[in-house]
Amino acid sequence: MNNSELGRVQAFLLKHRIAETKAARRNISREEREVATILRDADPQMRTLLEEILDGQGLVLQSFREFDVAGIPAGAMTFVLARKPDTNPPFFGTxxxxxxxxxxxxxxxxxxxxxxxxxxxxxxxxxxxxxxxxxxxxxxxxxxxxxxxxxxxxxxxxxxxxxxxxxxxxxxxxxxxxxxxxxxxxxxxxxxxxxxxxxxxxxxxxxxxxxxxxxxxxxxxxxxxxxxxxxxxxxxxxxxxxxxxxxxxxxxxxxxxxxxxxx
Structure with missing residues (x-):
């Protein structure tokens, strides 16, 4: 994941808050699959950089595999962008x-x-x-x-x-x-x-x-x-x-x- 891809991933997550490489019960777009794949294959340093940027905005990036929680297809990976407790991210308003x-x-x-x-x-x-x-x-x-x-x-x-x-x-x-x-x-x-x-x-x-x-x-x-x-x-x-x-x-x-x- 280079800097351009990092920006693309961040923009997608802020808009949709979830990205999956493969889903069991819903159709996913090509863009979502690409974003999730970029995240899955990102080197640890770039992944950490993205997580630190999101953390400063009151957000947590969490990943799940099939053995972490139910509902994840075999071989798939799911990423969610969650709000941290006691924070009010400016992106999500009323x-x-x-x-x-x-x-x-x-x-x-x-x-x-x-x-x-x-x-x-x-x-x-x-x-x-x-x-x-x-x-x-x-x-x-x-x-x-x-x-x-x-x-x-x-x-x-x-x-x-x-x-x-x-x-x-x-x-x-x-x-x-x-x-x-x-x-x-x-x-x-x-x-x-x-x-x-x-x-x-x-x-x-x-x-x-x-x-x-x-x-x-x-x-x-x-x-x-x-x-x-x-x-x-x-x-x-x-x-x-x-x-x-x-x-x-x-x-x-x-x-x-x-x-x-x-x-």
Missing amino acids: ERLISRMKQLGRYKVSDTEIKIWFTQLWFVLLDLLYTKKNRSPGAMQDWVDTAFNRLVFTDAVKNYINDSVLKMDPASLKTTAIYDALTSTKEGTITQLCSAFLEIMQDASLLERLEEDVYRQSLLFAFEMKMNYDRQLVPLLPALLPFDAASAVLIEEVEEVAHGNNH
Whole structure:
């Protein structure tokens, strides 16, 4: 890998965040295959240089072979570009999110309300991928078994609103911003929001589309979750009942955000 190839690889990874020499369940472009091959065959010095450049931008380049994790075809190599915990790489912002969700017909709301919806949809997705499957956030091997369809996700979101949010007493909340955003949206718009969310997750390489309306967690998504879990949550959890402890930590964090204490 020469300097020109290094620049090409970096540009591709910043845009797509994943490069595979061969994939089991999706078609890969010639460019992706070439970029992954350049990385695979790069001499250690150039590979280290690229990793140092990306590290300075808040990113981690991680490679996987068939023996490292499930889902990698024999003889293949997969590279993912993950965000480091507690960093905010300038390349990944909220503009795409806000722009896409504002394209939903008559759904005219503020940027803040869109971010509220995105956060709540993210929590429901995590619930489907981890809680419902009794998976630890530190688990990676079973990422290939996380398939779900669009209808299941949409129903989970609507059930969350009906079974949890609507049963809250608004008078007991310090702020009703989240409650108002979730309860004032019509059912048809919720379906559109869910579809847009899944589309954005696929564009970000966090979800893979297996077939029409069927998705699963990507290896990149699983790796980022594991990094965040290992570096941020594990030190806070007691040895016993890690799932209960993790839930308590997350609830406290969400309450702080909702109450405006976490900036």
